Each structure stands twice: as structure tokens, then as C-alpha cells.
Amino acid sequence: MKYLFTLLICIIGWSSLVSQSNEGTNLWFGFMEHRDVGQTTMVVMITAKQNTSGTLSIPLLDWSTSFNVAADQVEVIQLPQIAETIGSEKITQTGIQILSAQPVSAYIHQYFEFRSEASIVLPIEAISTEYFVMSYQGINSRGVDYYSEFLIVATENETTVTITPSDQTKGGRSANMPFTVLLNAGESYQVQAASATRDLTGSHIIADKKIAVFGGDTWTQVPTSCGTRDNLLEQMYPVSTWGKQILTVPSDQAAFDVFRILASEDNTVVEVQGSNTRSFTLNRGDWREYQSSEANFIIGTKPILVAQYLVGQNCNGHQYGDPSMVLLNSIEQTRDTVTLFNSSFQAIEENYINVITRTADKDIIIFDGQPLIDQGVTFNQVGAKGDFSYARVNVQAGAHTISSDGCGVIATAYGYGFAESYAYSGGASFSNINANPIPDGGCLNDTVFFDTGLSPNRYNFLWDLGDGSNSTEAKFEHFYPNLGAYPISLILEDECIGTIDTLYKDLQITLRKAVDAADDIEICEGASFQLAASDVEAATYEWTGPGNVLLEEQFPMIDNAKVTMSGNYGVIGIVSGCATFPSFLNVDVKPTPRPDLGEDAVICTDLLEINLDAGDYDTYRWQDNTSSNPFQVSEGGDFWVSVIDEFGCEGTDSLTLIQQCPTDLYIPNVFSPNGDNQNDVFEILGGDIKTMHLRIFNRWGELMFETTNLEQGWDGNYMGTEIAPAGVYIFKLNYEGFERDGSVFDGQEYGTVTLVR
Numbered sequence: 001m002k003y004l005f006t007l008l009i010c011i012i013g014w015s016s017l018v019s020q021s022n023e024g025t026n027l028w029f030g031f032m033e034h035r036d037v038g039q040t041t042m043v044v045m046i047t048a049k050q051n052t053s054g055t056l057s058i059p060l061l062d063w064s065t066s067f068n069v070a071a072d073q074v075e076v077i078q079l080p081q082i083a084e085t086i087g088s089e090k091i092t093q094t095g096i097q098i099l100s101a102q103p104v105s106a107y108i109h110q111y112f113e114f115r116s117e118a119s120i121v122l123p124i125e126a127i128s129t130e131y132f133v134m135s136y137q138g139i140n141s142r143g144v145d146y147y148s149e150f151l152i153v154a155t156e157n158e159t160t161v162t163i164t165p166s167d168q169t170k171g172g173r174s175a176n177m178p179f180t181v182l183l184n185a186g187e188s189y190q191v192q193a194a195s196a197t198r199d200l201t202g203s204h205i206i207a208d209k210k211i212a213v214f215g216g217d218t219w220t221q222v223p224t225s226c227g228t229r230d231n232l233l234e235q236m237y238p239v240s241t242w243g244k245q246i247l248t249v250p251s252d253q254a255a256f257d258v259f260r261i262l263a264s265e266d267n268t269v270v271e272v273q274g275s276n277t278r279s280f281t282l283n284r285g286d287w288r289e290y291q292s293s294e295a296n297f298i299i300g301t302k303p304i305l306v307a308q309y310l311v312g313q314n315c316n317g318h319q320y321g322d323p324s325m326v327l328l329n330s331i332e333q334t335r336d337t338v339t340l341f342n343s344s345f346q347a348i349e350e351n352y353i354n355v356i357t358r359t360a361d362k363d364i365i366i367f368d369g370q371p372l373i374d375q376g377v378t379f380n381q382v383g384a385k386g387d388f389s390y391a392r393v394n395v396q397a398g399a400h401t402i403s404s405d406g407c408g409v410i411a412t413a414y415g416y417g418f419a420e421s422y423a424y425s426g427g428a429s430f431s432n433i434n435a436n437p438i439p440d441g442g443c444l445n446d447t448v449f450f451d452t453g454l455s456p457n458r459y460n461f462l463w464d465l466g467d468g469s470n471s472t473e474a475k476f477e478h479f480y481p482n483l484g485a486y487p488i489s490l491i492l493e494d495e496c497i498g499t500i501d502t503l504y505k506d507l508q509i510t511l512r513k514a515v516d517a518a519d520d521i522e523i524c525e526g527a528s529f530q531l532a533a534s535d536v537e538a539a540t541y542e543w544t545g546p547g548n549v550l551l552e553e554q555f556p557m558i559d560n561a562k563v564t565m566s567g568n569y570g571v572i573g574i575v576s577g578c579a580t581f582p583s584f585l586n587v588d589v590k591p592t593p594r595p596d597l598g599e600d601a602v603i604c605t606d607l608l609e610i611n612l613d614a615g616d617y618d619t620y621r622w623q624d625n626t627s628s629n630p631f632q633v634s635e636g637g638d639f640w641v642s643v644i645d646e647f648g649c650e651g652t653d654s655l656t657l658i659q660q661c662p663t664d665l666y667i668p669n670v671f672s673p674n675g676d677n678q679n680d681v682f683e684i685l686g687g688d689i690k691t692m693h694l695r696i697f698n699r700w701g702e703l704m705f706e707t708t709n710l711e712q713g714w715d716g717n718y719m720g721t722e723i724a725p726a727g728v729y730i731f732k733l734n735y736e737g738f739e740r741d742g743s744v745f746d747g748q749e750y751g752t753v754t755l756v757r
Contacts, residue, residue: 024123
């Protein structure tokens with residue numbers, strides 16, 4: 001029952017609205033294709049509020065490095081060139097992961113020569129399953145197309161992703177025609193537009209498990225009439241984190257910025273408040289672009305995404321900077337404390353941070369430990385009512401911390417170089433503010449947990465619990481004694497922005513049903529196995545298992561089984577918020593047999609009998625298809641064995657044995673070249689001689705014979721033409737031979753040989 005209680009809390013109690021920042025211990029990301037393919041520098045900048053350590057890895061490409069970061073410091077790590085994702089519409093292994101012991105904030109920067117861009121990296125808790133892409137039209141330069149693009153990185157195995165591109169793709173996909181790809185954890189999928197004139201902004205991506213999505217361009221100019229160019233790179237925000245009210249701040253020193261507004265639902269009415277207030281209606285996936293040199297307050301009737309583009313130096317009036325893209329956070333996503341990092345990479349010379357806060361809170365904003373208003377910074381009010389204000393702060397490169405005891409802040413970091421720039425938002429929350437926190441239901445005679453995940457310091461709550469009861473709490477529990485549907489309503493008042501929303505849902509109280517797990521599983525390491533639960537009408541399923549695994553399918557398939565996956569797996573079915581009692585099965589992953597034939601070696605079967613012993617197993621199969629163990633080696637060669645253990649698991653090993661005996665040398669001291677075929681030739685006898693150089697001299701030092709041919713000896717003639725007289729001659733032998741371990745050595749032999757006639 002304790003186990004069940006824990007599961008019920010996990011499933012019913014905690015809302016997905018829990019406030020989430022850009023800090024976390026598990027982060028996935030990737031680098032898109034850059035104009036300068038294969039030449040860019042790609043770095044990750046990691047900061048933390050406390051000392052911590054971790055690993056940065058490209059898991060599927062076997063690259064990893066460890067890191068240690070001190071509190072409030074920055075650790076910069078350069079990625080190898082294999083980190084860049086290249087091409088369109090193919091699965092690659094370029095997903096990058098950060099795992100840390102304590103929460104970290106991470107930012108990425110990609111640059112080469114005068115082309116530079118950066119992005120925030122969101123942790124696993126802040127990403128989700130549905131996105132729309134913000135990008136920009138590409139360009140054609142000297143006959144070469146540079147593309148609008150986006151990148152998907154999977155965080156779990158067996159992730160099904162449905163992609164609906166807004167424009168034709170490089171791989172031939174048609175606009176507004178969905179297609180599906182299946183990705184495993186660490187795999188990436190990049191999509192590029194078919195040509196430089198196309199724009200993938202508004203492309204829709206939805207998955208059945210959490211994914212990270214990045215958007216931008218290999219190289220472009222903003223606006224399209226401005227001739228200065230740069231790459232664009234920004235992590236996309238999940239639709240669940242979009243808001244309805246966004247304050248835009250003009251980039252410091254720039255004549256104007258370009259903005260795009262994108263809608264996730266049909267009939268979204270948007271009003272852009274400013275000196276020239278405008279309004280328009282957008283449908284799902286549609287977007288509108290405009291230019292502005294002033295701060296604007298943007299209000300949508302439904303959630304919207306807003307991007308701000310820094311323009312090229314030919315147009316910005318500053319003679320510094322190039323295009324860059326940043327997604328803006330809604331004022332519903334303020335945070336009490338934010339930490340950002342301003343970069344100095346690739347010749348960035350000027351750094352700025354835009355700070356947004358409620359006007360009533362501007363005097364209590366703390367910037368790097370000091371009140372911001374004491375640092376000579378001016379706040380400017382925005383909107384018809386002037387409820388919000390912004391400040392632009394010129395800063396040095398490095399980490400900066402901003403905090404507020406009021407309704408919080410939003411912050412954006414950006415910077416300029418002579419012909420490059422970067423921009424990203426990181427100073428905000430990324431909470432799932434568009435989810436309905438009303439639970440689906442619960443089980444008869446069980447407590448139902450209600451949790452908005454919102455701060456009571458900012459929000460007021462009024463619950464109608466459908467049974468005549470009310471509550472004003474953000475988080476509480478309630479008991480329903482009878483079966484049935486209870487109409488629940490929640491009125492949410494956001495005191496910081498002055499909005500009131502009402503949410504509804506019928507909460508179902510049902511009888512607890514039963515679920516059964518299938519039989520225990522015994523599997524060999526490396527194989528696949530499938531968990532199975534019995535059918536429960538209208539149920540969703542959750543499996544838990546070793547290593548904190550969480551699987552949300554009735555029949556999840558697990559590939560490449562590891563021994564660490566052994567253990568109990570529990571499953572529950574959830575029907576309208578009522579979880580079944582858990583059922584369990586055991587998975588026993590047997591380790592792969594590991595026969596050990598030893599290391600590659602040099603052998604001499606003339607001197608020693610060689611037997612290869614694979615160990616104690618049920619069956620054996622050697623390279624010659626024999627099945628007895630040990631295997632007797634008669635000569636050198638390549639050897640392998642396949643074994644099967646008592647559980648039916650197969651393992652292999654192999655080695656190479658080089659047949660090479662040590663050099664055996666014999667030099668005769670007499671020969672008689674009389675034609676009787678008995679000792680007619682003076683020759684070097686023995687075996688395993690690698691090379692030789694034999695010379696014969698008479699007593700006056702005159703060379704009589706010379707050869708480097710192992711098969712050739714002296715026939716007793718002077719230089720092969722005149723018969724040499726009987727007598728004593730001197731030989732000199734230089735040779736290369738083999739030691740017992742197969743190594744080669746140089747040898748010399750001197751002596752005399754008697755020629756008898």
C-alpha cells in the first residue's frame with residue numbers, strides 16, 4: 001500500500017504546472033548546420049548557484065567529458081566537430097546531454113569568423129511534446145542557398161514525432177503535409193527548407209514523449225532587404241509555456257528591431273500597443289512580422305509566441321552587430337531570481353541585458369547584489385496603463401544575477417561585435433501555464449489531491465469542488481464519498497498582471513479496477529524485451545522499474561537490454577484519475593558470456609603445444625565449426641569461438657596467432673664440391689631466417705662469393721666462373737632472425753670453411 005500511495009501522489013497529486021526555470025540536472029540540446037559547415041567553434045557555458053559537477057556527452061557518438069563548476073562561476077566546454085548536425089531529413093546521432101549533480105543553467109554559442117549566435121538550453125522539466133517553429137527566410141549568396149531550418153532532439157527511446165512543415169523541405173516534403181519519424185534518446189532530426197526563398201516559421205511538431213527543438217537559419221539577413229548576415233540559433237519554447245501578454249524592449253543602440261508573432265490556435269486576436277497601436281487576427285501556425293523602434297505591449301486572446309530579431313549593421317544605425325534571434329517570455333513567466341551569462345566569444349565587444357518588471361517593483365530589483373536603480377539605470381514604462389517597465393543595462397561579459405522580492409523579473413541577454421551578435425532569453429520561468437490543473441478524478445474512498453503549482457503570493461484561487469465544497473488554497477486534498485462526475489471550476493486571479501481565468505473540468509470518481517502484469521521475463525543482455533499489462537477499459541498506463549525508469553504505455557518495448565535493467569517492474573492503469581493496485585513482474589537480464597582466448601600472440605607449434613581454452617560453457621563453435629574445448633592449434637591464423645551458456649545467451653571472442661619460430665642457425669665448416677651430390681655446396685642451414693648477406697673471402701681478403709638469397713650457397717668457384725683451389729676460406733654472415741617472442745634481431749657470424757677437392 002505504501003508503494004501504491006507513492007504512485008497515486010505522482011499521478012494524481014502533482015500538477016504539471018509546477019514552476020520551472022532554465023535550471024536543471026538533465027538537459028538535452030544540439031547544434032544546427034551552420035554556414036561554415038565543419039569549421040565552427042561550438043561551446044557550452046555552464047553556470048550554477050552552488051558547487052557541482054557532471055558530464056557533458058554526445059552519448060551515441062561515444063564522446064564525453066566531465067566538468068566541475070564553482071558557485072556563481074562559468075565553466076566553458078568546447079564540443080568536437082561531430083556535434084554539428086548536417087543535412088536535412090535524416091536521423092543523426094548528434095544529440096548532446098548535460099547531467100549534473102546539482103541544478104545548472106546552460107547556454108550554447110556557435111561561431112566562426114564573423115558569424116556568431118547563442119541560445120539558452122532548457123532542462124528536461126521545462127521542455128514538452130508540442131512546438132511551433134520560429135525561424136526566418138534563408139538567402140542565396142553567390143549561387144549557394146542557405147536555409148531556414150529546425151532541429152529535433154529526442155530525450156527518450158521510441159519517441160514518435162509528427163512534423164508538419166509550413167513550407168516545402170529540402171527532402172521533398174510538401175508544405176502542410178504531416179510526416180512521422182521515430183527517434184531514440186540522443187538521436188536528432190534536422191529539417192531544412194527546400195530553397196533560400198522558403199521559410200519554415202510556423203512548422204508544427206508534436207511528439208508522444210518530451211523532445212527539445214531548436215530553430216533558426218544556416219545564414220540569413222534580417223530584414224531581407226538588409227545586406228548584413230549571420231546564422232540564427234534559438235531553442236524553441238513548448239506551446240504549453242506560451243503566454244498571452246508580452247512586453248518587447250528595443251535593443252540598445254539599434255535603430256529598430258524586427259518582431260514576429262505566431263499563434264497556436266485559430267482566431268487568435270493580437271493587439272500590439274504602442275504609439276501606433278495595431279491589431280490583427282491569426283490562425284493556428286500563422287505569423288505576422290513588423291518592425292519597431294519602441295517598446296510594445298502585445299496582448300493575445302490566446303497563447304502566442306513572439307520572436308525579436310536584431311538587425312544587421314547596415315540597417316541598425318550602430319555599425320555594430322548582425323542578425324540574431326531571441327524568443328520572448330510572457331509576463332506570466334516572471335521569476336524572483338534569474339542568472340544569465342553574457343558572452344565575449346567571437347569578438348563580442350558590447351554586452352547588454354534587458355530587464356522587465358512590474359512598475360511597482362522597479363525599486364526593489366537587485367542586480368549583481370546592488371539595487372538596479374542605484375546603478376544609473378533608467379526604467380521606462382510600457383503599455384496603456386504603464387503597469388510594467390523595462391531597463392536596458394550595459395554589462396561586462398560573464399554571469400549576472402537579478403532578483404526581486406515582488407512579482408519577479410524577465411531578462412534577456414544580448415551582445416554585439418563588429419560583424420556578429422548573439423541574443424537569448426534565460427531570465428524567466430518556463431512553466432506549463434496553459435495546462436488545466438484540475439485532476440481527472442480519483443478512486444472511491446481515496447483522497448484526491450489538488451495542486452495548481454502556482455504561488456499563493458501571486459495568485460488568488462477559488463475552487464468549486466462540485467459537491468458543495470469550496471477552497472481558496474493553491475494545494476490541498478479532498479475526499480469524495482460517492483461515485484460519479486463532479487463539475488469542478490477554478491477561478492485564477494493573477495495579481496501581478498491583473499487577469500482572471502476560469503477553468504472547468506468534470507472530475508470522475510470511479511471504482512478501482514485491477515491490472516495484471518504479464519509473466520516474468522528472462523532475457524539475454526543486448527536483446528529486446530516487451531512489458532505487457534492486461535487490458536483495462538479507457539486506461540492509461542505507467543510502468544516503473546530499476547533506475548527510475550518511467551514508461552507510459554501498455555506494452556512498452558525496451559531495446560538493448562542491460563544487466564542494470566534487471567529487477568521488479570510495476571504497472572498501474574489509470575482510469576479518470578483512479579489508479580489500479582500495482583502489479584509486478586520481474587525482469588532478469590543475463591550477462592553476455594565472455595569467453596577469453598587471450599591476447600594476440602606469436603607462437604611456435606614446433607616447440608610448444610598450443611591449446612585455446614574458451615572457459616566453461618554449454619556449447620562451443622570454433623572458426624572451423626568444431627565444437628570441442630579446448631581447441632588445439634596446429635599453425636598460426638585467425639581464431640574465434642562462439643559459446644552458449646546455460647541460459648542460452650551467446651558470447652564470442654577472437655584472436656590472431658602468428659606462427660613464427662625462433663631462428664635456428666647451422667653453418668658447416670667443410671664441403672667438397674666434387675660432383676657426387678654429397679656436401680657439394682657450402683650453404684647456411686637452419687630455419688626462420690628473415691634475411692641474410694653471405695660473403696666468402698680467400699686468405700688474402702679477396703671476395704670469392706656473395707649472395708643475399710637464402711636458397712643459394714657457394715659451389716666452390718671464384719665468382720661463379722673459376723674453380724677455387726682447395727684450402728681454408730673465410731665467411732662473413734650478416735642476417736636478420738627472430739626471437740622467441742617474434743621480434744626481429746640483427747645477427748653476425750664469422751668463421752672459416754675448408755674446401756676439399
